[in-house]
Amino acid sequence: MSRIKVTFRQKQIILMLIENGNVPKTIKDISIELNVSSRTIVRELPFIEKFLFENDFKFIKKSGVGIFIDESYDKLNFLKELLENEYSVNKLSKNNRITYILESILESNSPIKSAYFLNKFKISYSTFIKDLNSLKSILKKFDLLLIQKKGFGIYIKGTEEKIREILSYLIYEKFSDENLFLNIKNVLTYNYGNEGILKFIDEDTIELCDLIVNKAFDNFKLCFSEKVYVSLIIHLSLSVERIKKKLYCDFKEEVLNKFKKYFEFDVSKFIMNEVKKEFLVDINDSDICYIAMHLRAHKICENNFKDSEDFDFKNLDKIKIAGDIVSKVEKILNIYLGDCEGLIKNLSTHVGPAISRLVMKMNIRNPFLHMMKTQYKEIFDATYLACEVLENIVLCKVPESEVAYITMHIVAAYESKMRLKFKFRVLVCCETGVRVSRFLSNKIMKEFPNILVVGIIPSSNVIYEVKNKMVDFIISTVDIENYDNYIKINPKFTLKDILVINNKLEEIFKIKSKIKNTCYEKNKFIDIDCINEMGNIIKFIEKEFQVKRLHVNGDLKDLIREFVNNTVDVYRDEIYNEVLNRELLSSTFVKELGIILLHTVSEFSENIFIGSYFLKCNLNIYDGEVEIVFYFIIPKKLNTKTLRNIIGELTSSLVKDNNFINLIKSQNIYNVRKHIQNILFNYYVNELKEHIKNFENVISFEEEF
The missing domain is CATH 3.40.50 (Rossmann fold)
Known part of the structure; x- marks a missing residue:
């Protein structure tokens, strides 16, 4: 297997050469088939040549003639298999499968049949449907629909601007902001890019868009950060690639008229006119509006805002809006943030561009969303409710990404305040x-x-x-x-x-x-529910623990069969298989004590069964003799941590306590249950002490901090 990995495009070129056999193929022909420039193909050749050389394939380049792989039919087939192994997708995780499906559909100009993905992934149809349902949830966030028509295939339905939005989302998902900047920089500086970006955008497009953006910013004397620069290059390059395929945005007339009043529209018009000249494509006002939206959402031209008839940004009381949001968070969490220095001022600065994005219905990406929702869940949830203040202004729902940015302001202020305490x-x-x-x-x-x-x-x-x-x-x-x-x-x-x-x-x-x-x-509360559950389970075991005799001839399977038949009345075959499979997975036979623990968490049993059998005649298994069967069957729906811990305590006592074993052998059920009562009473008391101790630790923490 090759150590060198080829990119998706390099693989496409090699497969073309394999299909052509020993007949040379020109660079121009390859570039036309792949819809990229000849210069792009020339850049890929050194990597292809290195890959083929390492795998002992002859790569021939003839000036004025073309390129080909000089090998026999069998060796070319072997090369094809090698490439397929390099790009095997049948072991992808669920998330990677979903990404693969989404990228494939977006790349394709026509619907894709389900059979294509089923064959690629080697998964069942039901698993594939689950993947599609997960994909539908992702697309819903972008106002896009996944359509699946029998005999026709799978495709995505939605507006062009939303398609571009999810394409940029896919690129951002592959990289952090810093890594994305480095990859863009590599394309511009070293003429070498990453497949994650170049799958949707040609490097020549990125290079020209970079020149166009810099020209526009010089012309209008605008400044930008690296983050904003990368974002604009990505959105503009994606737009160009879509426009090349004659896929245009289509905004309503009232949206266009509103944006034509903005300074951002003037900047965008300059950019898109340059795109028209450089790429020889047609441009419409909607595509100019799409880039203008992006400029406005990032406040790139913030010093040149023009008023909108629909929304008066200048008369917006941002301080009051920020104060109202903070006030709602205070009420929900029962905390005071009025003494947090800079919170209202910093949040009011954020409110302006946030409202711009909401008015334009733009979904901004937030790389800290997961952190805010998990590590600062209470503050995020409170902020989510407090964003009703913004919703009443813009008359639309505030997306989680925007909520997370507001949460970050509140978290930073709250932590600074708490640190002083x-x-x-x-x-x-x-x-x-x-x-x-x-x-x-x-x-x-x-x-x-x-x-x-x-x-x-x-x-x-x-x-x-x-x-x-x-x-x-x-x-x-x-x-x-x-x-x-x-x-x-x-x-x-x-x-x-x-x-x-x-x-x-x-x-x-x-x-x-x-x-x-x-x-x-x-531990902020003593868990009364857990304590009650523990008490109820202990009472049940003390009352229902069985002690019986069992006569068995044969082997392990016969033992399990007799045990099941004497214990349950329904689903005997199914429960027999569950117990047998569990025992074969890892034996529970304690040879020194002559005890075997037969158990299962059952899909079929409705009730808990727990007890012991004392065999009339010892049974030879695993090079030892079974004398006692200790068993429990737990319905899956009742399989709680508390129940498992209590049964674990019993089985542990059985192994350590010879008196327990002797009582089971005596078959005196009263004495056995009395002994179990003593074991579980001590366990209950110790657990209760631990709950109280943890609660007291919380009280001492609160007093200290």
């Missing part, structure tokens, strides 16, 4: 005398009111003092040997030192708050 115990290590040390300590506590200097020490006494005074870290004016948790500052206490201490406080705050939140979320 934390008390940090600090030792000051200073070798310049007591007077200077005290002066430095006072300056530190004045600058940071939440720092408590618990002692001033020489560097030689660090380890002893750290152990005895429970400190968070040490602030030192000298290097400390054999100790890492300290920061070194200048005795003069400069601005740089303040920043160093601030960074250290942030680092410790994140660790402390994470410990606090984990403990608090897990």
Whole structure:
């Protein structure tokens, strides 16, 4: 197998050469078939030549004639198989399958039959339908429909601007913002791109769009960040590729008339006129409007806004809107954010462009959405509800991506506020005398009111003092040997030192708050439901535990068959197979004690069965003799962690407690149940103590912080 991986386009070129046999094919013919420039094909040839050389295939280039692979029919077939193995998709994960389906449909000019994907993935039709349903959910976010017609195929239905939106989404999903910038830069600087981008956009298109954008920005004297630059290049390049295929946007007349009043439309018109000249394509007002929307959404031309008759941005009270959002979040979470410095001001700055995007119904990508929804769920949920303020202004739903950006402002302010409430115990290590040390300590506590200097020490006494005074870290004016948790500052206490201490406080705050939140979320209430469930299960086992005798001749399968037939009344064959498969997966026979644990979590049983059988005659299996069968059958719908823990406690006691085994052998059900009662009572008491202890830990955390 080759170590060198070929890209999708390189594979296409090699397959063309295989189909052509030993007949040369010109660069021009290949470029026409792939709908790219001849220069693009020439760039791919060194990689193709290296791949073929490593795999012992002769690659021939003849000037004025063409290129071909000089090999026999059998070797060409082997090369084809090699390429297929390189691009095997039948082991893709669900998410990768969905992406593959989406990309294939978007690339194709006609509907694709289901059979194509079923053959590629080697999956069942029901699995494929589940993939399509997941894809429908993704498309719904972009106002697109997945259409599946019998005998016709699968295709996507929706407006052209939404198709372009999901194409850009696919590209962004493959890269972080930084990596996307580097890949675009590679195309422009080294004439080498990544297949994730070039699958939809030709590198020549990216190069020309880069020149056009820079020309426009120079002409209108506009500035832009790397992030905005990459975003504009991607959207413009995708638009050009779609326009090349004669696929145009089509906005309503009132939308066009509104945007023609904006400065962004003038900039976009300049850009698209250059596109028309460079790519020799037709341009309409809707495509100009599409790029203008993108410019406006990113505030690229924010100093040149023109008023809209439909929406008066200048008279929008952004401070009030930001204040109303914060106020709603405060009420929902029962917290106060009024003393969070800069929150209203920073949020009001964000509100303007956010409303622009909402008015234009533009979905912005937010790479922090998942983090906000998981790590800061309570604040995100509260902000989601608080965004009703924006919805009442723009008369449309605020998407999660916008909610997440607003959440980020609130999280940053709230964490800064909470950090001030934390008390940090600090030792000051200073070798310049007591007077200077005290002066430095006072300056530190004045600058940071939440720092408590618990002692001033020489560097030689660090380890002893750290152990005895429970400190968070040490602030030192000298290097400390054999100790890492300290920061070194200048005795003069400069601005740089303040920043160093601030960074250290942030680092410790994140660790402390994470410990606090984990403990608090897990144990902020005594889990009464869990305790009740535990008590009910224990009562059930004490009452229903069975002790019987069983007569078996034969082997393991005969034992399981007799056990099932004597335990359950329905679905015996199905439950027999479940128990047998579980035992074959991993044997539960304890040879030294003569005990086997037969069990299953059943799809078929409606009831819990638990108990033991004492065999009339020992049964020879696994080079040992079975004397006792301990069993339990749990319905899948009742398979809770609490139940598993309790049964685990019983089986553990059985293995460790000879008295338990002897009681089962005696067949005295009263004594067995009494013994089980004692085991589970002790377990219940210990678990209850643990719940109370965790709850008390939360109380102590709250008092400390």
